[in-house]
Structure formats: C-alpha cells, structure tokens
Amino acid sequence: MRIDAITLFPDMFGIVRDAGVTGRAHKQGIWSMQTWNPRDFTTDTHRTVDDRPYGGGPGMVMMAEPLIQAVCAIREDRARQHQPDAPVVLLSPTGRPFTQSVANSLAASTAGAAFVCGRYEGVDQRFIDQYVDEQWSLGDFVLSGGEIAAIAMIDATVRLMPGTLNHGDSSLQDSFQDSLSGLLDSPHFTRPEKLDSVAVPEVLMSGNHAHIARWRREQSLMLTLEKRPDLIEQARKKGLLSAADERFLTALKT
Ligand SMILES: C[S@@+](CC[C@H](N)C(=O)[O-])C[C@H]1O[C@@H](n2cnc3c(N)ncnc32)[C@H](O)[C@@H]1O
CATH class of the missing domain: 1.10.1270.20 (tRNA(m1g37)methyltransferase, domain 2)
Incomplete structure (x- = not known):
C-alpha cells in the first residue's frame, strides 16, 4: 500500500516511516510513503503557501494552488508507476472521526491514501470542495497541524496490514x-x-x-x-x- 502526504513538515513523517513496527514494515516493502511539500509547487521567490483570510480575522489560510499542484503531482507519479489513484484525505477537526473500522478499511485497500495536512487556520475551501474526497478527524480537539493526525492514522493502519506484527493475530485482540x-x-x-x-x-x-x-x-x-x-x-x-x-x-x- 502506498501513502502520500502533502505537508509543510515532511521530516515529521520519519517517526512512522523509520521507527518501530511501522518502520520495519516499511523496510520490508509492506507499505511505502512519499511526502510532497506545497512549497515545492510555488512560483514566487518567498515560496508562499499561505495568505490572509478574506473577510478578515486572525491567522492565515493555506492557499489552494500549491495544494492543487501537489495533488496533480501525486496523480501523475502514481500513473507513471502504474499504481492506482488514491482518495485525497484532508485531516480536519471537522472531518468524520477516524476509528478502528476506518483503519481496517484503509489497511485492506490497495490504493492507500493521499493525506493533506493543514496548518494555520485551515485550507482554502475551494481546494476542499474540488479536490478532497474525504475528511477525517483524530478527535474532538484542535492540533496545530494535520501531520500528527496523519501519522497516528498511518500507524493505526499499517499495524493491521498482514506481515507487520510479529504475531499475526495480535491485532485481532x-x-x-x-x-x-x-x-x-x-x-x-x-x-x-x-x-x-x-x-x-x-x-x-x-x-x-x-x-x-x-x-x-x-x-x-x-x-x-x-x-x-x-x-x-x-x-x-x-x-x-x-x-x-x-x-x-x-x-x-x-
Ligand atoms: C489549527 S488547525 C485549524 C483548525 C480550524 N480553524 C478549526 O477550528 O476547525 C490546523 C490544521 O490542523 C489539522 N488538525 C487540527 N486538529 C485536527 C484534528 N482533530 N484531526 C485532524 N486534523 C486536525 C487540520 O489539518 C487543520 O487544518
């Protein structure tokens, strides 16, 4: 299974890619992971990915264009490698709760997922409306960014994949x-x-x-x-x- 993550902090994903049972499963090729930094899809010298909210108010909003480019790059890369297209999943406190049953479904899927990790006040709604297939929440609390939520979901999913845990039945209990x-x-x-x-x-x-x-x-x-x-x-x-x-x-x- 392949996981993609669009993130301003790609280094954070080392924790699930390299450590513990998920790290071992990654080495064994049970799952693969690729990160995509929206800053790599900007065109200005400051590599801007956020801007002030229309209508005023505090904080900044993630701009749609770099995220759209990142989603397109993932689709092209998957097509080049003859891999199935994956649902685009936005991490959001307003999404549907991520549960063990969602983890089981993701673990059984061949396509995996392309996670979009929000930051700041959130993401331009037009990106969500046009490019996001699902929104998942880690719980009724607000994190500073989607990375920790995505990492938790990847960990919960990968440990359910055949071959990840030493004792095949342990996740059943x-x-x-x-x-x-x-x-x-x-x-x-x-x-x-x-x-x-x-x-x-x-x-x-x-x-x-x-x-x-x-x-x-x-x-x-x-x-x-x-x-x-x-x-x-x-x-x-x-x-x-x-x-x-x-x-x-x-x-x-x-
Ligand atoms: C500071 S939060 C924005 C919160 C947003 N203004 C709200 O109140 O719904 C920044 C980003 O962190 C991520 N995030 C925060 N809490 C989350 C949660 N409970 N589950 C999943 N992602 C979360 C989302 O990607 C979000 O866009």
Missing part, C-alpha cells in the same frame, strides 16, 4: 476490533508472577484455555461497561453479545 465485538481489551500481565505481593490472576496461570478466554471476555465486558458503555450498546445492536455475555452484564449491574 485489540480494543475496538470486530473480533473483540468492538469492546475494550482485557488487562495484560507478564513476569514476575508476584509484584510487591500482588499476584497475577490465578486463572491466567491455570493453563485452562477456555477459562482464560472467558475471564478475558468478562474483563473486557466489565471495563467497557465502566469506561465506554456506548460500545456495549453498539455490540448489542450488532448482535455481537452472547447469552453468557448478557448474563454477566446483568449480574454486574445487580
């Missing part, structure tokens, strides 16, 4: 995954068996896989009910809770 009915993950323990007299839960030492699986499921249900009851409702609506799950939840409430 993650919070929000369908395989976990969209619930939160259960607690994890490792050595030592006793830490300041606090022992690892006995069931995890039992070797009884059915009991361990049931314990983990109940922990997930308990944590999710406490922290994210909305996810319990979603799982229920999708028919992902078993009769045993429902009995456990009822017992918890009494």
